[in-house]
Amino acid sequence: MSLIFNKKSSWAWCICALLLAGFLTNSLSNYLVSRNNVRKTLAESTLPLTSDNVYSEIQRDLLRPVFIASLMANDTFLRDWAIAGEKDRDAIVRYLHEIKIKYGTVSSFFVSDKTLKYYYAHGLLKTVSEDEPRDEWYFRVREMDEPYEINVDPDMANQDALTIFINYRVRDYAGNFIGATGVGLTVTKVNRLISRYEAKYDRQIYFVDASGNVVLRPSNSTMRGYDSLQEIEGLGERVADLLAGKTDSLTYKRLGDRRIMNCRYVPELDWYLIVEQSEATMMAPLRQELYLSIATALLTTALVAGICIFVVRSQKAKAECQNQELKESTRLIQEQRAAIEKETSELGALNLKLQTLNSEKDDFLGIVAHDLRNPLNSIIGLSELTLSELPDDDSTKEFKESLSHIHRSGEEMLELIDELLNVARIEAYHESFETQLIEWNPLLERTAQRFAEDASRKHIQLKLEIDATGETELKGVEEWMSVIVNNLLSNALKYSPEYSKVTLRTERTEHTVITRIQDSGPGISPDEQSKLFQKFVRLSAKPTGNEHSTGLGLYVVKQMCDRLGINIRVESGLGRGAIFILEQELHS
Known part of the structure; x- marks a missing residue:
């Protein structure tokens, strides 16, 4: 025992104590953080x-x-x-x-x-x-x-x-x-x-x-x-x-x-x-x-203590045993390395399991959203059909108002489901994807045509200035690029007041195509611009026509732009409206 507990070996016991304290502190802190999160x-x-x-x-x-x-x-x-x-x-x-x-x-x-x-x-x-x-x-x-x-x-x-x-x-x-x-x-x-x-x-x-x-x-x-x-x-x-x-x-x-x-x-x-x-x-x-972590800490500390004891004793051994002791130390180190590699492998497996669970969550969200679309479409269709067949008199006024509310709520739910599907799709898509050449001007014109009725309803002048880009072709994914322009133009109309103007403008430089979507809304403060592309963010500005906002549109736009290599930024100030700018390199 005197060989184990003496002044020369005190450093080894300090190391064991620190190692055990570190293990226990880390295990307990992880447990407390996880408990609070739960x-x-x-x-x-x-x-x-x-x-x-x-x-x-x-x-x-x-x-x-x-x-x-x-x-x-x-x-x-x-x-x-x-x-x-x-x-x-x-x-x-x-x-x-x-x-x-x-x-x-x-x-x-x-x-x-x-x-x-x-x-x-x-x-x-x-x-x-x-x-x-x-x-x-x-x-x-x-x-x-x-x-x-x-x-x-x-x-x-x-x-x-x-x-x-x-x-x-x-x-x-x-x-x-x-x-x-x-x-x-x-x-x-x-x-x-x-x-x-x-x-x-x-x-x-x-x-x-x-x-x-x-x-x-x-x-x-x-x-x-x-x-x-x-x-x-x-x-x-x-x-x-x-x-x-x-x-x-x-x-x-x-x-x-x-x-x-x-x-x-x-x-x-x-x-x-x-x-x-x-x-x-x-x-x-x-x-x-926690119990497993503590047991691992004790086992590892005991192993280190054993190594330290072995080192202290080896100092008293004869010179001819030094080579054997070195081999034994090497063997112990290899065993420890194998144990560490095993733990690393187990941690990797746990990480893979977490990724699988996250993927299952995304799949579940997608399945639920898809399954909700059919009944919602049925509700919207039935409410439209019923509204069209009801006589236009006072006896059906209250019923028609209720049906209109059902129809409007159904459309808002459908919009939210579409946004959730876009979020799930873009977050779950980690593999490389195949791009194609897309005619940019026709895509912008089709998107503007889809929103012509919404603009007319609010008496907003929807102005297109895209002649400068001619027959420009950009490299990307047509579905994603359509979603990007659709969400940005939808936001511009939502936050612009009646009898105002929304402009969709493109220009072409030597190597890039710049697309600007400018609205006449209240503008975005510098503080809120830093949160603009985050998930479920709702800013202080409100849609001017009581339109529904999910808080997901700009998040989806940002994720898709990053995947496609499109630079997106905003120029705005309070009372000056907002300009969303897309910059993409020309296909060579």
């Missing part, structure tokens, strides 16, 4: 995204019943039957029964304002009364200005099952209120949706009302033991802030487990959607990685 991702991205998905599914399930109730409220048979004095009760019962069977709703009804009778698919249910608390909904609908409401009530006609009702106001041909009609949708569909998402994402999902009472949760949820948020240990007074909208996420401990909670208000149901995730589940892989 928490931040859960609170700011993962849980809100799950909440958005559940909310979107709920809205989709509610859209069809709203449409059915709207058709019933505008059905001439229903209005004529009520105006004629409700003479044939069997006729309205058959009508409501057919609606229920045809559309698969759990309930269909009509309440006459003249007689206050409540008709449903099996006959006359009752006569509503202002003194009956269960009938408050009807007198609320009678007095409201909106065409319909969505509320959650027990369904008397369905053994008081909790039901989502679409209550639609019915007017006669003079616009007078004559009753309320609609359909019911059981909350079991929402329950199945929650169960599916809980199983898919390994998260707890449930609904609470404005007081924090749990109103809807899966039958196998671990939250069955709690009737309200106030009963959950660790939440305490923070429930009030959560339900008041002062915060949309918080972290607390329940049964020793740290949990992250996200809250979202669902106005259609007047409920709050709660999504929470156990941190332990997400942190398990990180802890395993």
Whole structure:
């Protein structure tokens, strides 16, 4: 032992201590950084995204019943039957029964304002009364200005099952209120949706009302033991802030487990959607990685300590053993190098796995965006067809406004999907690509022609000055170059006010073609110009015609220009508009 612990070998033990301290510090710092990133991702991205998905599914399930109730409220048979004095009760019962069977709703009804009778698919249910608390909904609908409401009530006609009702106001041909009609949708569909998402994402999902009472949760949820948020240990007074909208996420401990909670208000149901995730589940892989790093540090330190001990002892060995000791040291170094190379290989494999996961994310984004295009195109087409077939009178004004909103929202979603596809395509494309010669002037003219209608709608003069370039051919990818000009010209029209001018101008030098797209917008400050080509950036300037902006267009333009070797820059100042300049070398 005296050979191991003495003044001459103290330097070796200092090295081991420093090496072990460095390993442990690096492992712990990596673990803490990763833990903070996981928490931040859960609170700011993962849980809100799950909440958005559940909310979107709920809205989709509610859209069809709203449409059915709207058709019933505008059905001439229903209005004529009520105006004629409700003479044939069997006729309205058959009508409501057919609606229920045809559309698969759990309930269909009509309440006459003249007689206050409540008709449903099996006959006359009752006569509503202002003194009956269960009938408050009807007198609320009678007095409201909106065409319909969505509320959650027990369904008397369905053994008081909790039901989502679409209550639609019915007017006669003079616009007078004559009753309320609609359909019911059981909350079991929402329950199945929650169960599916809980199983898919390994998260707890449930609904609470404005007081924090749990109103809807899966039958196998671990939250069955709690009737309200106030009963959950660790939440305490923070429930009030959560339900008041002062915060949309918080972290607390329940049964020793740290949990992250996200809250979202669902106005259609007047409920709050709660999504929470156990941190332990997400942190398990990180802890395993930490333990592995610590074990590796200890093993490496022990190996170094052994080498140091061997060096100290070798100093006392005889001269004839020096060569053997040198060989032994060389062997140990080779083993250590092999271990390092193995770890390097493992790190490379992990890096490749991360790249694969990132690629799968891009593929998933592309698949989702592609799958959304068909239903969105159907929505846009159906709304256009319905708008064109509706009569142009006051009775369809509100419905046409709703359809116009649906059509406009569909187009905005389609634009966002196209931008997301462009982002996914350009970020995922790392291989070399094949270029071709492209006639530049015809491409610019085609793009300007596509935006002629948009310019005319805002009374903007779209001016082309491209004669100087003649029959210029540039080398590139036609699809990408079309996207570049399309996005820049679209932005110029969006941010230019009415009765202004947008100019697309080209000029040719000895070796380059310069294309300028100039708008008459508010301009871009120097501070914002540095963020101009970043992803999801929205500047202080707003589109002048309430056009939709995704924050991705200029990011896509910049990425494509870099890939194609096109230099892009902007010249602008507040109040002076903006000029986007493209410079590309001529094909020799």
